[in-house]
Structures are given as structure tokens and as C-alpha cells.
Amino acid sequence: MVQWKLAFLISGAGYGINILVLIIISVIIWIVSLMIQKKEKAQ
Amino acid sequence: MDNWTFGITMIVVGMGGTLITLWILSLIMSILKKAFPFKKEEEK
Amino acid sequence: MFDAISGGIQGLIAGFANLHWSNPIMIGVGCLLLYLGIKKDFEPLLLVPIGFGAILVNIPLAGLMEEEGFLRIIYDAGIMTELFPLLIFVGIGAMTDFGPLLENPKIFLLGAAGQFGIFLTLALALALGFPQKDAVAIGIIGACDGPTAIYVTSKYAPHLLGAVSVAAYSYMSLVPVIQPPIMKLMTSEEERKINMGIVKKSVSKTTKLLFPLVVTVIGGLIAPRGLPLLGTIMLGNLMKECGVVGRLTKAAENEIPNIVTLLLGISIGATMDGRIFLKPQTLIVLGLGFLAICLDTACGVLFGKVMKVLTGGKINPLIGAAGISAYPMSARVVQREGQKYNPKNYLLMHAMGANTGGQVGSVMAAAVMLSVLKGMGVI
């Protein structure tokens, strides 16, 4: 039998979470690399 | 057995055993060296 | 609908929610190991996988070490069966050249003396109230030989595996730091100056070929319990010396140890779950391990002095320090120290002899230990 609600929920939430997580990661990476670049500029 | 005996035995037998074994080995090896002396022509 | 969504959000934060206080610390420890391995070059081949394994296993809910978790499967298949350490031993055997040892078999005794730290530490651990099998595992750190330590520990005190193997490997790479002060402390200026002359090549192929066989048979007969270790290392060496199985030797030197080290490292790291690892006990283990290696060095040097007397001053006590099986670091240390006091002095070859002797010694020590334990009915 088809579980409409669950299916829509999973696809919606899943896609959302997936994007969310990768945005978080990318921001962190971005900040870290900025810091590192600054540090290397300093030297 | 109590830890005391255990510890002592380990130290005495353990150390002794290791030492003796390696000593025997060293003896055998020196005998072997005499038995199969080094020959120059092995240098290749 | 909303409750469903909130459920989804909870799914997202579940990781954090289930974070045991010890997990972040262990993740930190893992990163520290990675740092030591990558930046400080301490045994990177092991510390990097171990460090990462430690991080892996401290992520909650991931279930890598649960039943059916895949690290658990690798662990059960490779470490509980002692397969990994033994396979690595084949590689070590294939990479070790016992030539310098055979030049002067007496050196063998230094290899024995270099293991006394094991037994002293064992006694100490007992005194500190560790159960007997744990004490054995802690003492074995003094073998300064990763595979041996892992082999023994995984057999008799698996819950200490993480601590013991980390200690064994990191101290092994710390040898250049740990040894010199002790060596200086225990030897007099002129002792350190003793010149042992150069090593002349005096070993025939036949002897080199017979060495692994003899060691296996004699060692095996005296201490059958350790035959797996002794046998594998000697098999590797036989393959190297006989020179007719190049393909096997190559595999034993590269592919096999590489792959095994990879899996070994990561599954060792996986035993470092914060809940189990973060105990005062662990710190004590690390401390005792450190002590063990210091004692090894001390006993080695002392025995070196004894041999100096017996041989009428022909032996430089420094090479006693190379009696531990941290190969080839400690041999290099000896060479460097020797040069400091007598620039014309080349101890390297002699030290290498003691060092390789130490490798056989550590295995023999473990083997003897196991046999004695068996004899006393402890295991």
C-alpha cells in the first residue's frame, strides 16, 4: 500500500536536510579556509 | 595464586627464560658461523 | 504534519542529543593523534588510521562498532583472530636484515636485556592492583613492538587494546626523545667513548639462511605459545634471505603490510570509544608504558656495562640501549650519542645488531611470558 504522507514528508524533509547540512559544511569550510589564508598572508 | 608469587615468578622465570633462550640462540649461531665460514666469492 | 516535521528536526539533532560527554573529548584525542602523525611524523602509518578510527567510533548512533557494524566485523575478523598482527610480522621479518646481529652473536644478550622492562613493569602494574592478565598486557608495552603488544593484549586483555597499542606505537616513535637522557645518566664519559671498530663482513649466506630456521625451532620448542609470532617473523626473513621468492618477499614488504596496517589501524582506533577509554586506568596504563620503555633502556645499558666488563672493555654500553626492538630508531639514537662523545666512533652497525636482537628478543620475551603464564595456569 502507498504511504502518501510519509513519502512526501521524507522527500521534502530529506532534500531539505541534505541541502541544509551541506550549506552548514560549506560555510564552516569557507570560514576555516578564510582564517587559514589570513594566517598564511600574515607570514 | 596471589599477585606476589605471580609477580616474582614472572620476573625470575620470565627474565631468566628470555635471557637463556637468546643465549642458547647466540651460542648456536656462533657455532653455525664456524660451521659455514664466510667465503669471499659469495660477494657478487 | 507539524509533529512529523518536528520529528524530522529531532532526527537531525539526534547526533548531538546522544553525544556522551566523553565523545567530544575522544574526538579531540583522535585529532591529536592525527596531528602527531601528520605534522610531527610519529609513526603516521599507524597513528593516522588509529586517530581516524577513534573519531569514527565516537560519533553516536553511527553504530560502527555495534554487532554487524562493519568496523566490528573487521575487528573480529582481523584482530580477535590475531590475523593482522601476524601478517604484519611477516612483513617485518621480510624487511629486517639480521646480518649485523650474526656478525657478533653475543649481542643477542643485549636484545634480551632490552626486554626486562616488560617484566618489571608487569610487577609494578600488579603492585598498583591491576588484575594479572591486564598487568601482562601493560607490561608488554615494554616490548616496544606494536604487533607483539596487540597480539598479546587482544588475547588476554582486549579492553585495554586501544590504550596499549596507542602507547606502544607512540612511545616507539618517541624513542629518540626518551632514550638519550637515560643513556647519558647511566654511562660514564669514557664508557661512551669506547670504539668498537668497524664491522667486517663475516657471515655466510648459509648462516643467514639457517638463522630463521634455527630460531623458529629452538625458540618454538622453548616457548611454544609464542610460535605464531616467532614463526611469522622468521618466515618473512627466510623468504628475504633465500632470495628465490622475490614475488612473495615483495608482497610481504608492500601490499600485505600496507593493506593490513590500514585495516589494523582503523579497527584499533575503533576500540577507543569514550565510554570505555576515558578512565583514570587508561592514564595509568599510558604512564606505565612510558616507564616500561625507560626501564628497557636502563636494563639494556646496565647489561651493556656487564658485557663490557666481561669482554674486557670491548663493548660500548651505549649499544645496550638499542636492545629494545624499536627498529631502527634506537640504533640511530645510539649512533648519534656515540658520535657526540667520540666523532670517530661508528656504532651504527653494532647497534643495528643489538636492535635486531631486540626484535627477536621482544618476541621471545612475549613467547616466554605466555608459556610461563600457561605453565602457572593463569591462562
Added chain:
Amino acid sequence: MFGLYESALGQMTLGNLAMLLIGGVLIYLGIVKKMEPILLVPIGFGIFMVNLPIAGIMTYTSEGLPALGGVKEIAEGKIGILNLLYYYGLETELIPLLIFLGVGTLMDFSPTIARPISLVFGATAQLGVFVVFLIAHLSGMFSINESACIGIIGGSDGPPTVYLTVALAPVLLGPITMVAYSYMALVPILQPPVIRLLTTKKERMIMMKPQIRKVSKLELILFPIIVFIVASLLVPKSAPLVGMLMFGNLLRVSGVTERLARAGGILNDILILLLGISVGSLMPAQVFFNPRTLLIIGLAVLAFIFSTVGGLLGAKFINLFLKEKINPIIGAAGVSAIPMAARVAQIEGQKANPKNYLLMHALGPNMAGAIGTSLVAGIFMGMLR
């Protein structure tokens, strides 16, 4: 005396013959057309192996799954050698995870680090996964778990697909893996039309400076560690996949563990071989021939297309906020078929503007796609288990 001799000929069914044909086609595609030969050839041969009756290389349970069992059962002749492979390699997830480790040792994330936003394209390019997941389930042909495994084909990344399918719908493992790997080679054919459809000539002509920023060693080393810790704290169930990928990559970039990185490569070769053969062996006629298999083949195309769409739209959306516009084509490379997708982007870019070299930029989302797909696998595992 011929009574003593047992021939398989009598027992060949039409289905078996058809399967032998399919196996032959796969091998042909692999060898002649060079489509993922490393996988299609073993898969094809695996199909041969299980479609010769009473060869006893692989035995199945009633619902078409390999009969489980260890060395003992083999000795008793209850199961075949391929059952053993399936049991120890796939059932335990060892093969996909260790392959992923090997993949990690081959990946260079510096383009991703140089432009972290690429990670987002890697995420939006998972659109196809969820769209097809919906379609598959709403079609009423597949249970919710099975639909998830069909959807993830859209991530066009092998190991996560295998990993998830083993966990959620092992009965579909054969068809899904075969389709996933054979379609990866079709990316160069499937993507260009979509790209042209969704982007204006002007967008496709956007110049990006040929080379990317120099990424320092420290960044390279921190990247795998950060990604792994963050990702697996947020999506714990993705820890095995992301962990192995990042671990492999760490071995590569640390600069002190070449030996281990090489070992990862060797493992990879061996395990791809085993994966191929055991996957092929999951497709005996009785399992393969049902409408669902055909449907999967169709849905997979959709998955790839929608993933490309997701990547493109993601890039166009991000563009709204950037002053220095990026070329949306590289978003399409978020489909993690490495490196085909990136090459497609390069070629399309050149078509629109011969002076444009998008390869390095496209590799960023391309690598990120692998992370994205692993996350999706973890998310599904978390929600459906």
C-alpha cells in the same frame, strides 16, 4: 552409462537464455563501447554464472535472495561460492564501504575547497533522488524502502547506492546496481540536452577564470576531518559512508601515509571485481524478469535528469546572490558521476564559449556530489530504519 552424466541443457529456461543474452550485452558494452568496463564485464559474467542451471554457484531463497550461510554450508553443498561472497562482502556492507575508502584515496577535493559553495550544488543535485523516490512509491509498484533505493540511483554514485540497497531492499540489489553503474556511463548523453534546455546561451557563456585558487596543505588536511565530524553529527547514519570516503582522502592528503593510500587503491581494484561478480550473480532469470526491473531502468533515466535539473537550478539560484556570477553549467556537475559530469560541463562550456575552461570549477560540485549522495543515503537509512 550416460545416466551417470548430468547435463544442464535440459533445464535451460527461456528466461535463462534471455539472461545470458543480457549478460552478453553488458560484456559487449563494457569491452567494445568502453562503458564502465571495470564493472560491466564482471557483472555480465556474474549473470552468466547464475543462469546456467544446476551449476550450484549460487543458491537462492524462495523470495529470490541469496541463501545465507558460511563455510560449513558450502561444505554441505547447501550454498555456492558466490553465496559466500554475498554473505561476507555485501550482507556485511564491507565491500561498498571499503571501495568508498579506495575512492577517497583517489579524490582531490581542492576545487571544492577553493569554492565551498560547490558543496551546495552537490546537495541540490540530489533532487532526482527524491523526485524519483516519490514517483516510484506513488506508482504503487514499490514499497517505500525499495523506492528509496531506486531514487538514490540519481545520485549516480556506486558505493552509496549499493550500501543503501543492501540495507533497505536487498532483493533489488542486482537490477539497481547494474542500472546505476551502466547509466553512469550515459551521463554524457543524458545531461547536455537538459543543460541546454534550462540555461540561456548567455548564462552558458559566463566566463570563469581558467585556474582555481591554490589550496594550502593545511586546508586539504582539515577538509576531510571537518566534513566527516559535522556530517556524521548531523546525519549519524551517514557516518560509515562519509567516514570511509573522508578517511581515504585523509590518507591521500596527509602526505605521510602514501603506503596506506596505495593500499586503498589496491583494495579498491580487488573489491570492485568482487562487487561486480556478486552483483551479477544476483540476477537469475526468475528474479530479473518482472515488470519492476524494467520500471527501474526507466526511473533511473528520470533520476539522472532531475538530478541535473537540481544542480542547474541550484547554481542559477545561488547566482542571484553573487556579484561575480558563476556559470550554471558547473551546477550540473553536482551529479557525482566522477569525472564524466565534470567533463560534460567542460565540453558544454566550450561549445557556448570556446575560451571558457570550466573543468576545474566543475570538479568542485562533482566531488561534492559524492558527499551529497552519502548524506542522502544516511538520511534515508535514518528515516526508514
